[in-house]
Amino acid sequence: MRVPAHRALPPAEEHAARFAQQREADRTAVAEDYVELIAALLAQEGEARAVEIARRMGVTQATVAATVARLQRDGLVETKPYRGLFLTEGGQAMAAAARERHDLVVRFLLALGLDHASAEADAEGVEHHVSPATLAAFARHLAQREGQ
Structure with missing residues (x-):
């Protein structure tokens, strides 16, 4: 399906709601990334220290603090x-x-034919910015595909 080159803008309220949803996803993404990393460090290394989080996130220890x-x-x-x-x-x-959510998005991207490294990297952004309806559609598609 082709999208027209010049799509009509949605109503202002709907447009504003979309942007508000994305801003909230941005705020939530940081918290989710941190708790996900802390959980992984606790599971794999038995501890989660700020210095290791800073190293793995590529940020300063002050940012982590x-x-x-x-x-x-x-x-x-x-x-x-x-x-x-x-x-x-x-x-x-x-x-x-x-x-x-991350694992679901990675599986979906792999099903589209992406290599594992690209799927993992792209999932880091996608997982925070898709709606529950889109995630459910990903899951349905994978279930149908895997049922074949």
């Missing part, structure tokens, strides 16, 4: 002196949901 403070305020992360970072129940739930 500021983000972790926000995650603590939001009730997602706990810190324990000399023991690193831990996820609260809410943080664990967010991490599990983020991992599930």
